[in-house]
Amino acid sequence: MKKIAFGLSTVALSLAAATAQAGEVEVLHWWTSGGEAAAINVLKQEMTDAGHTWKDFAVAGGGGESAMTVLKSRAIAGNPPASAQIKGPTIQEWGDLGFLTNLDDVAKQGDWDSVLPSVVSSAMKYDGHYVAAPVNVHRVNWMWANPEVFKKAGASIPTTWDQFITEAKKIKAAGYTPLAHGGQAWQDATLFEAIALAKGSKFYNSAFLSLSDDTLRSQDMIDVFTTFKAMREFVDPGFSGRDWNIATSMVINGEAAMQIMGDWAKGEFTAAGKKAGIDYVCYPAPGTSGQFTFNIDSLAMFQVDGDDAQAAQQDLARLILEPKFQETFNLNKGSIPARLNMPRDKFDTCAHASMDAFLASSTTGDLLPSYAHGMAVNSMVQGAINDVVTNFFNSESITAEEAVDKLARAVKAADM
Structure with a gap:
């Protein structure tokens, strides 16, 4: 049975009323790297300026697995934070459990249905009602490269995975790490997804949205696994367990040539004072130039007690969609605004490319x-x-053929 708390929709939402009721918001997130911390600090300051108290609950871990474990334990104990960084289908799961609160009044006041692309607004709703506020849109299928390393190795930027392997061998022979990578499950998945994406959007949709058994067991999927395993030759021996931002720093410092990572990596280049198109270059992951795999970061709002806390929570949602925050946050984070028709003048060439590709x-x-x-x-x-x-x-x-069989079986069992 679907259930959700709509009693909070009567909370006063005008700016005067919200700031008159200063309250505390506890926010659970995993924005802890240099670029991410700079980005979330913008929202902390906005809330402080509005007269509220921000209680930071940061749980390190780039994929958010640790944060989700903490959130589940807090929710089971009956003490969830006011807001938590959750996204996609996970928002629906929390909605089904009855933990989320209604943001329709804030959304109506801010005209969210008009200022958000439909792919974004639909992801923020549960049972037709807003329960989360989007902070950005990330493009996941990016490749970040250090042009100086390529120059020294006499290599060219690859546009296909076959070419990637050819150029990576040149880079490795020149004494550099071709692929900066962190051996964590979500980073492995990011690389694997980019390789699968190059098989085409129809293949990607069939495998990862429709979960087609035929596609999961196909020769194309065997090819994806084969190419994926070939990447092992191009990572350094110390990759296991490495955080993603440490891998990014290898590209920044000229130790490695490339990283396949979402555009949150750009936040690390920005934090290091590097300039797009000069110190580093961004290209779509090989074979995916016309495609855009998106990851929308959002803060979902949990039911909280007390008028002050509820007012602060609703104010948090309002501030997230304000143009000032959308611009400043995404300049630091490396992503693009979730809000449409934002001025582009402060964004770099990589962000412009992402905005164009998104549209x-x-x-x-x-x-x-x-x-x-x-x-x-x-x-x-x-x-x-x-x-x-x-x-x-x-x-x-494990052979690629065995992996494909394991994949199909695992997906079938998990999707029952």
Whole structure:
């Protein structure tokens, strides 16, 4: 039975009323790297300026697994935070459990249905009602490269995965790490997803949205696993357990040539004072130039007691969609605003490319939810896929054919 708290929709939402009722908001998130911390600090300051108290509850871990474990334990104990960084189908899961609160009045006041693309607004709703506020849109299928390393190695930027392998061998022979990577399940999934995406949007949709058994067992999927395993040759021996931002720093420092990572990586380049197109370059992951796998970061609002706390929570939601926050946050984070028709003048060439690709792909059927980042499937299916993917990447004995069989079986079991 679907249930959700709508009693809070009577909370006064005018700016005067909201700021008159100063309250505390506890926010659970995993924005802890340099670029991410700079981004979330913008929202902290906005809330403080509005007269509220921000209680930071940061749980490190780039994929958010640790944060979700903490959130579940807090919710079970009857003490969830006012707001938590959750997204995609996970929002629906929390809605089904009856934990989320209604943001329709804030959304109506801010005209969210008009200022948000439909792919974003629909992800923020449960049972037709807003329960979360989007802070950004990330493009996941990016490749970040250090042009100086390529120059020294006499290599060219690859535009296909076959070319990636050819150029990576040149880079490795020149004494550099071709692929900066962190051996964590979600990072393995990010790389795997990018390789699968190059097989085409139809294949991607069939495998990761429709969960077609035929597609999961297909020769194309065997090819994806084969290419994925080939990447092991191009990572350094210390990759296991490495955080994503440490891998990004390898590209920044000229130790590594490339990283396949969402555009939150750009926040690290920005924090290091690097300039797009000069110190680093951004390209779509090989073979995916017309596609856009999206990851929408959002803060969902949980039911809280007390008028002051409720007013502060609703004010938090309002501030997230304000143009000032959308611009400043995304300049720091590396992503693009969730809000449409934002001025572009302060954004760099990588952000412009992302904005253009987002709009173009939305008309061609190539705008796709990232399975690796919790936008396409529920957490059970995502976890099942990731287990197969990361076990295969770290095993010397599992063949691509065996991995495909394990994948199909795991998805079927998780999707029952």
